[in-house]
Amino acid sequence: MVLNSKAPEGPLAEKWDKHKFNVKLVNPANKRKYDVIVVGTGLAGAAAAASLAELGYNVKAFTYHDSPRRAHSIAAQGGINAAKNYQNDGDSVFRLFYDTIKGGDYRAREANVYRLAQVSVNIIDQCVAQGVPFAREYGGLLANRSFGGAQVSRTFYARGQTGQQLLLGAYSALSRQVAYGKVKLYTRSEMLDVVTVDGQARGIVTRNLITGEVQTHAAHAVVLATGGYGNVFYLSTNAKYCNATAAWRAHKKGAYFANPCFTQIHPTCIPVSGDYQSKLTLMSESLRNDGRVWVPKTKEMAERLRKGEIRVQDIQEDDRDYFLERKYPAFGNLVPRDVASRNAKQMCDEGRGVGASGLAVYLDFADVIKRTSAQAVSQKYGNLFEMYEKITDENPYELPMRIYPAVHYTMGGLWVDYNLQTTIPGLYATGECNFSDHGANRLGASALMQGLADGYFVIPYTIGDQLAATPPKPVTTDHPAFAEAKAGVQARVEQLLSIKGTRTPGQFHKALGHIMWEYCGMARNAEGLKHAKAEIQKLRREFWQDLRIAGTGEEMNQSLESAGRVADFLELGELMIDDAYDRNESCGGHFREEYQTPEGEALRDDDHYAYVAAWEYTGDNQPEVLHKEELVFENVKLTQRSYK
């Protein structure tokens, strides 16, 4: 299949308007004759479900949570970007577009990113109208702050809980449509397969997580908004339930998976403290505005520190290495996420890490406290400092924070065209579960922007193009494809239950996470990736022979749920490794050790790798087939990023 991005021709600034005029419309009276399934109720899903219902479509919305409001969008802290230029500091749609393309290390599609920047301004208006309580100035107007990778203040925020407030706004819009009867809400329902009829997406198979009942649902189109796959690493800042199953099932039904190796490792997270650890907690990027990152100058001193022979207070100023300030004098502690993460890892690899495990560096606030006051620091970061103390039992006003990078976001995802349609006609992917806008590295405060852009302002227009070409006849689950997909899901549940081995889903998940983090994490190389591929294949065989879960399929069974998700992670992990092995360059979050500048920075190869790698599933245990969508840059000049 030739990948057609369907990006409109013509000048960048006119593409979206032109496209909106060219897409077919569904007559208002006909909209009620079309059913649309939306899977996932985070920012992208709730926004899409509400907006489509407002247009008149009949929407069925699915979430595995007990309420749409629990989706992991809720945990986003920092803010949402929009090119409003309220601060009169030189922002524009083009500048937001440019920052996003450059921040993504030139591996995203120009037309999509420009559209994202264009609709960003509408998102803020929409959220304000819903009653989202954004931060405000004393004059009553909206406040902004600055964020990584930008030289203007364009980030709108609601203290450190922006994701929560935006999600509750989308949830309220969704709830209103539920009350009107235009959205039928299915909670605690996990999507386990896509149903295709004659190559078109026609429905899904779900399992009710309370009763275990497997159900089929039909529609004229299916929209996935099912989030990212960061939990393939076991430990990440994702919520515990975040998983790749919906996207992976779609992939196995024919949707190509794009750039799976592009994962974002966030530099400032609370380090792992023991084997029992279930997830990692982010400390907002904003802390790097005032905190200074350091490790002891020598390995010997770090060793004595780890053994408790000396205390951090005993290390003199001269014996501290503020490595980001030393190596990147221009940007200092505010280098982008990928650069900060790699450098922290390098220090720990040199044996200069701190904390009991040696896998941490210090983020020190002593200077800012001395310069201003503990009071002033508390006003800025109070709740983060409290959260840190709750988790670590250390007081960051007295001792430097210990931080370490952790998996945070996945830029890769289902391949979509300009309409957000996957390679399965009638199947769409929105928000983090698609690949489209962040290239190889996402900038801070852009995830919320993309989720809401897709849900509120893109899919309501683009889905009409497909639906207008579909006859408005009722769809049912009578077609044999539904029974077949349902039987497949039931067989898999039975298979997982019948193994009766000795190792739990958690044990397999941890083992997978270890392989992924070690060989496909912050730094990758060909040899390690080859080794990891064999390890994963071995682990996957063991999984299907030695898995142990309890109970039956006809009840609430969390070990069964977990096993199904781990099974899919075990397959996706291998594809991530294939993709990382295949991409012989370093870009953004993908750092191949063989490809670096003499100073150790990421070295892109635009001549050979300026493409989207879209992988096609060809069968169990068969190698996936790579398709390339060449990226054409007509409006930006590709440069090597430098932060020296």
Added chain:
Amino acid sequence: MAGSAATTNTKPMNLKLRVWRQPNRQTEGQIVEYPIKDISPDMSCLEMLDVLNEDLLHQGQDPVAFDHDCREGICGSCDLFINGRSHGPEKGTTTCQLHMRKFSDGDTITVEPWRANAFPINKDLSVDRSAFDRIIQAGGYVSVNTGGAPDGNEIPIPKDIADRAFEAATCIACGACVAACKNASAMLFVSAKVSQLALLPQGQVEAKTRVENMVAQMDIEGFGACSNIGSCAAECPVGISLENIAILNREYLVAKATSNTLA
């Protein structure tokens, strides 16, 4: 500024857990005791339950079902009633952020689900809180369709009003307030949403019908009445203020006194 926490424990602990086990809504439940060993004080309470569940799986027993997700105190999924208190002994903390260092070696810890008629049990410690969704569906929104919203800065809002609306809007809908209340009242939850929208100009147009409909739905769901004891606010993990209930009562009275609907 946070003070240095009084650390009681740094060594692994042995504990006795008393956990509510109930296979499903139709079957009666009971407290089951589980001894549990070598619990690190750095674990969260949920990680301690993870350890128990791994042990149970290895022993061929059914793990304890409980709701959880983000494990950083914001999603509102976790909902355990620990030693007779919503989210356990630490103030202003969700269960996922309650760390075992708050307990001592040899302690007995009783873990129950939320108890309220409006929150029926799914299994073990997991309860059905969809009543909260239905209350929001009754009116917890501003009726504005996507598109056509005026520019964000055309609706200026005084900073103190915006801040108060934000404080009310931070409710995570965990249900701790209902579990803490002797009447199983949902007033704090409902009042948080009513206040947020009553404070903001965007919420004025529908203010009357909103409060009437949300309160009516709250009653239909079977939540109890409010007797102004304040256990809800005392046990709220995110500090939703009792002031919101006063705002709700005022809004409700005004709405009823000047109602456009005759019913």
